[in-house]
Amino acid sequence: MTAATLPRVDGVQRGARAGATGYVVVPARYPARTVGSVIAGILIVAVGWSVLGNPRWGWPVFAQWFLAEPVIVGLGRTLLLTALGTVFGFTLGTALALARVSGSPLLAGVSWSYIWLFRSIPLIVLLLLLNNLGYLYTTISVGVPFTGINLFSYSTTELISPFAAAVLGLTLNQAAFSSEIIRGGILSVDQGQHEAAGALGLPRRRRIFGIILPQAMRTILPSGFNEIIGLAKGTSVVYILALPELFYTVQVIYRRNLDVVPLLMVATVWYLIILTALSLVQRRIERHYARGTTRDAARSRSRPPITAPKPVAPPRPVPFTRGGEIVIDDVSKAFGDLPVLDGISLTCPAGSVTAILGQSGSGKSTLLRTINHLERVDAGVVAVDGELIGYRRDGHVLYELKERDILRRRTGIGMVFQNFNLFPHMTALENIVEAPVAVQGLSREEAEARARDLLARVGLADKADVYPRHLSGGQQQRVAIARALALRPKVLLFDEPTSALDPELVGEVLDVIKELARSGTTLVIVTHEIGFAREVADTIVFLDAGRVVETGPPDQVLTTPRHPRTAEFLSKVL
Known part of the structure; x- marks a missing residue:
C-alpha cells in the first residue's frame, strides 16, 4: 500500500509524508465533554450577566463602600484575628498533637480531654463565656499554689477585653481541631522514618521538627488550610462581642443606609479575596513540602536532565574504622x-x-x-x-x-x-549531613565535605543533590550505607x-x-x-x-x- 492509498482518519492521511514510516496518532474525541463545556460556558455568561446587569445589586453603592475607611479597618481586624488565631491555634494544636502521641498516658489523656471539650462547645458559646469570665472570676492571679503567694493579680474585666476574648476563643477552638489534623499527619509518616532517625541518634526535638513534621506536612496542609479558611470566615462570629471586624462593620453600615445587598457583596468580595490569597499561599507551601516526592522536573531541583547514561563509578576504598566487639x-x-x-x-x-x-x-x-x-x-x-x-x-x-x-x-x-x-524530603547529601551536624555538632561545611567523600566512596559522587525518589533502589541503598557511615560507627x-x-x-x-x-x-x-x-x-x-x-x-x-x-x-x- 502506498502513501497515496493509505486510509484517512478525520481528514489526516497516515504516513502521508514522503518516505514516512510511522503513524499519525489521532486523539480520541469525547462529544459529551464538548457539550458539557458549552453548557458550562453558557451558565458562566448567564450568571455573570445576571449579576452585573441587574441594577438592584447596587454596584455603584458597592463601589462607594468597597474601599471605604470603616470597611478597610474592619478588614484589617479580620485579618489580624485570622493571623493570631492561626498562629496561636496551630502552635497549641501542635503541642496537643505531640501530647496525644507521647508515651505518657497522663499527657495523652489531658490532650484528649481538651480536644473533646473544645470541639464540643460551639464557638459562639465559647466567646460569650470568655467575655463574661469576669462574672465567674473577678481577678486572675498567678502565684505558688496552696501557699497564698501571688506573683501578680489583675482584674479579669480589664484583662479580658472583647478583642482578647475573641483571640482567646478563636485560639482555643482552632487548637482543638488543628491538633487532630496534625496528629493525623504525624501518624501518616512511615514508622521506618522514626526508626531511621532514632538509629542515627537524632535528638527527639530534631526528629520531630526536622524529620517527621516536614513529611507530615503534605498530609496536614490541605486540611490545615481548610481550617484557616474556615477561621477567616468564622471571625464573623465575633460580632456577638460587638467587635468591629469586617462583617460587623458591614452590618453597622447597612443598618444606617438600608443598602443591605450591596454591603453584603462588599463583605463577600473581600472574603473571596482572602480565600484566593490563602489558596495561593497554600499552593506555594505545598510545592515546598513536595520536594523529593514528585517526578516533575519543573518542581524539583534534584531531578537531573535526561542525558546519555554514564558508566557507574566504582566505589572508592572505605576509610578504616576500628571495629567494636x-x-x-x-x-x-x-x-x-x-x-x-x-x-x-x-x-x-x-x-x-x-x-x-x-x-x-x-x-x-x-x-x-x-x-x-x-x-x-x-x-x-x-x-x-x-x-x-x-x-x-x-x-x-x-x-x-x-x-x-x-x-x-x-x-x-x-x-x-x-x-x-x-x-524523602532531603537530597542524598542532606540525608548524610543530617546526623553529623545534629548529633556530633560538626559544622555544615565539615559535614558536607565528609558526605561528599562518602558519596564518592560508594560511587555516587554525581548524585549529591538528587532526592531519593529519583534514585534507583541500588543507589538508595548505597546512600543509606553512606549515611550510616557518616557517624563513623x-x-x-x-x-x-x-x-x-x-x-x-x-x-x-x-x-x-x-x-x-x-x-x-x-x-x-x-x-x-x-x-x-x-x-x-x-x-x-x-x-x-x-x-x-x-x-x-x-x-x-x-x-x-x-x-x-x-x-x-x-x-x-x-
Whole structure:
C-alpha cells in the first residue's frame, strides 16, 4: 500500500509524508465533554450577566463602600484575628498533637480531654463565656499554689477585653481541631522514618521538627488550610462581642443606609479575596513540602536532565574504622505471648563480619535490632566494647538509660535498613549531613565535605543533590550505607540489605559491603544471599525459632552443617 492509498482518519492521511514510516496518532474525541463545556460556558455568561446587569445589586453603592475607611479597618481586624488565631491555634494544636502521641498516658489523656471539650462547645458559646469570665472570676492571679503567694493579680474585666476574648476563643477552638489534623499527619509518616532517625541518634526535638513534621506536612496542609479558611470566615462570629471586624462593620453600615445587598457583596468580595490569597499561599507551601516526592522536573531541583547514561563509578576504598566487639548474653524477647528470641548468646569479635541466616520469622531482624536498642529485650544484655546498650549496670541490677544517653551510645552503631528509610524530603547529601551536624555538632561545611567523600566512596559522587525518589533502589541503598557511615560507627548492622532490590541492582550494593568488610568495621548482616555470606563473612550464624542452632566458619556451616535443621534449610535455598 502506498502513501497515496493509505486510509484517512478525520481528514489526516497516515504516513502521508514522503518516505514516512510511522503513524499519525489521532486523539480520541469525547462529544459529551464538548457539550458539557458549552453548557458550562453558557451558565458562566448567564450568571455573570445576571449579576452585573441587574441594577438592584447596587454596584455603584458597592463601589462607594468597597474601599471605604470603616470597611478597610474592619478588614484589617479580620485579618489580624485570622493571623493570631492561626498562629496561636496551630502552635497549641501542635503541642496537643505531640501530647496525644507521647508515651505518657497522663499527657495523652489531658490532650484528649481538651480536644473533646473544645470541639464540643460551639464557638459562639465559647466567646460569650470568655467575655463574661469576669462574672465567674473577678481577678486572675498567678502565684505558688496552696501557699497564698501571688506573683501578680489583675482584674479579669480589664484583662479580658472583647478583642482578647475573641483571640482567646478563636485560639482555643482552632487548637482543638488543628491538633487532630496534625496528629493525623504525624501518624501518616512511615514508622521506618522514626526508626531511621532514632538509629542515627537524632535528638527527639530534631526528629520531630526536622524529620517527621516536614513529611507530615503534605498530609496536614490541605486540611490545615481548610481550617484557616474556615477561621477567616468564622471571625464573623465575633460580632456577638460587638467587635468591629469586617462583617460587623458591614452590618453597622447597612443598618444606617438600608443598602443591605450591596454591603453584603462588599463583605463577600473581600472574603473571596482572602480565600484566593490563602489558596495561593497554600499552593506555594505545598510545592515546598513536595520536594523529593514528585517526578516533575519543573518542581524539583534534584531531578537531573535526561542525558546519555554514564558508566557507574566504582566505589572508592572505605576509610578504616576500628571495629567494636559485640557481646550478646542470654537475650530473650517476646511480642505478647509469642517468643521471638530465646536465650541467645553470641560474640562478634572486633572487625569481624557475621552473617545471620534463617527462615522468615526465625528472629533474625529482631536480634539485629536489639543490638542498637531499637527493640528492648525482656532478658539478657547486649554490649559493644563492654558498654551496655540501653542500660546502666549496678551490680546485678540494670537501670534503663534516659533517651538522650541511649541516643549517644547508639551513634557508635550504624544501621542500614531493608527498605532504605532515606528521608524523602532531603537530597542524598542532606540525608548524610543530617546526623553529623545534629548529633556530633560538626559544622555544615565539615559535614558536607565528609558526605561528599562518602558519596564518592560508594560511587555516587554525581548524585549529591538528587532526592531519593529519583534514585534507583541500588543507589538508595548505597546512600543509606553512606549515611550510616557518616557517624563513623564501630559497628554496622545490615537488615536484609538486598531483599528490596531487583537482581540487577544487588551486585552494586554487595560490592560496597565487601569493601566495608575489608575496612575494619564490625559488620553484622542479616541476609538470604548465601553466596555473598560465604564470600564475605567470617562467621555464619543460623537461627531457628529464636535460637542459635549453629555457628561457625562459612565453609563448615554452609558445606558440612552439623545440625539437621541447618542442612534442611540449606538444601532448600542452595
